[in-house]
Amino acid sequence: MSDKVSHLKLTRFKRTRHIIQFPRTHLLLIGIISFGLCSFVIAKFSDDPADDRFTTESVLITLPEVPIPVTTPTNASAVTATIPKAIEPQWRHINTKVRPGDNLALIFKRHGLSPKDVHLVSTSKPLGQRLRNIFPGHQLALEVDDGNRLMKLSYATGPLDELAYTRQGNTFVGEQITTEPERMLSYKHGTIDHSLFVASQRAGLPDSLTMRLAQIFQWDVDFVLDIRPGDAFYVIYEELYLADEFIGHGRIIAAEFVNQGELFRAVEYSNHNGDRDYFAPSGDSMRKAFLRAPVEFSRISSNFNLRRVHPLWKTQRPHRGIDYAAPSGTPILAAGDGKVVKASRTTPNGNYVVVRHGEQFVTKYLHLSKFGRGIKSGTKVKQGQVIGYVGATGWATGPHLHYEFLVNGVHQNPRTVSLPNAAPIAKAEMARFKTHTQQFSLLLDNYKSQVTVALAQ
Numbered sequence: 001m002s003d004k005v006s007h008l009k010l011t012r013f014k015r016t017r018h019i020i021q022f023p024r025t026h027l028l029l030i031g032i033i034s035f036g037l038c039s040f041v042i043a044k045f046s047d048d049p050a051d052d053r054f055t056t057e058s059v060l061i062t063l064p065e066v067p068i069p070v071t072t073p074t075n076a077s078a079v080t081a082t083i084p085k086a087i088e089p090q091w092r093h094i095n096t097k098v099r100p101g102d103n104l105a106l107i108f109k110r111h112g113l114s115p116k117d118v119h120l121v122s123t124s125k126p127l128g129q130r131l132r133n134i135f136p137g138h139q140l141a142l143e144v145d146d147g148n149r150l151m152k153l154s155y156a157t158g159p160l161d162e163l164a165y166t167r168q169g170n171t172f173v174g175e176q177i178t179t180e181p182e183r184m185l186s187y188k189h190g191t192i193d194h195s196l197f198v199a200s201q202r203a204g205l206p207d208s209l210t211m212r213l214a215q216i217f218q219w220d221v222d223f224v225l226d227i228r229p230g231d232a233f234y235v236i237y238e239e240l241y242l243a244d245e246f247i248g249h250g251r252i253i254a255a256e257f258v259n260q261g262e263l264f265r266a267v268e269y270s271n272h273n274g275d276r277d278y279f280a281p282s283g284d285s286m287r288k289a290f291l292r293a294p295v296e297f298s299r300i301s302s303n304f305n306l307r308r309v310h311p312l313w314k315t316q317r318p319h320r321g322i323d324y325a326a327p328s329g330t331p332i333l334a335a336g337d338g339k340v341v342k343a344s345r346t347t348p349n350g351n352y353v354v355v356r357h358g359e360q361f362v363t364k365y366l367h368l369s370k371f372g373r374g375i376k377s378g379t380k381v382k383q384g385q386v387i388g389y390v391g392a393t394g395w396a397t398g399p400h401l402h403y404e405f406l407v408n409g410v411h412q413n414p415r416t417v418s419l420p421n422a423a424p425i426a427k428a429e430m431a432r433f434k435t436h437t438q439q440f441s442l443l444l445d446n447y448k449s450q451v452t453v454a455l456a457q
């Protein structure tokens, strides 16, 4: 039994779309960009043989509509000014893409515009300075009058974000336009035969979300060593649309992972401060004070797919840590918040880092090819910060991270040691948490039961 119900139809959920002042030219520009993006996505999807393979077995699942909390765009700077909306027909329109090494002056020169206009628009307050760093691949749309004067400029940093500048006499008025995409919930289920990545790809879950899924459950499941055939996942995530065009994937809203028969469930919650994180439906954090595996998962997993039958640690000699084989140069992450007490080199250890986390805990990282930026004795580090890179320095037969976890000076197995929890939902916020997340848990239940029914048929 594998991923029969892997290709499920979307259920449509509407969120309010926020459009802050949206002239037609911008829509056009965004249209062009999203068209480009879309064709890329479609091309990529149709390359995937799994798509064809599973379409025939797809099951249409309809789930009830639930209201979804609306996110307000956070970075929209409000600029109030009367900006002429009419597009003058005699203006010349230039659409151009920023090339590597470009700056506004070069682009203006290429299109026969004056350096004076570069100065005017890039010194306009308060958004002009944002044009001093423009990035290759981003889109610029210019409107020029018959006297070759720049009248409007819009710089799109993505399908949802745009800076627009309109001439007002001898200056420009800038505005930031953020479009809130339409969000639709998508559902995916997969059963694992050999690796999470293979199962996810077969189910049509994009790699970026597979990574996210593994990050969410990393404290409950070691995705390098604990995965077994028959493990399964159920994911509800957002797909983003702009004017009915798919523009990308949003966040995972809720997910369940079944590992060796044990069920783990996570729902996303944004607290009253706007901080997002994943919690069990009980309100416990999915996080712990330490990462389970302090190496970038995607890089190890590719190794793991091939070698999972043969555990990577050497059993013929006492081994006080765990070895994660990974390509040389793979980032190594601080397992928890703490302070570097040693970043040094010895013959057996090669380059190594020792981090102290409060009174009780110490973690050690050996055989590094090099240290992370600024990592030396005394450096304070945050959980997930890069402290070094995988290598084969010291007594190592190949590139790997040797990782040790000490509690009160005693070595513990980092895979099985019980880790201190991150803070759960505060009592005062529990009611709000329940109202916001219960519906997602219900959706997940509903989806699971429909998958079960579909598989039984």
Ligand SMILES: [Zn+2]
Pocket (backbone or CB within 6 Å): 319, 321, 322, 323, 401, 402, 403
């Ligand atoms: Zn080792």
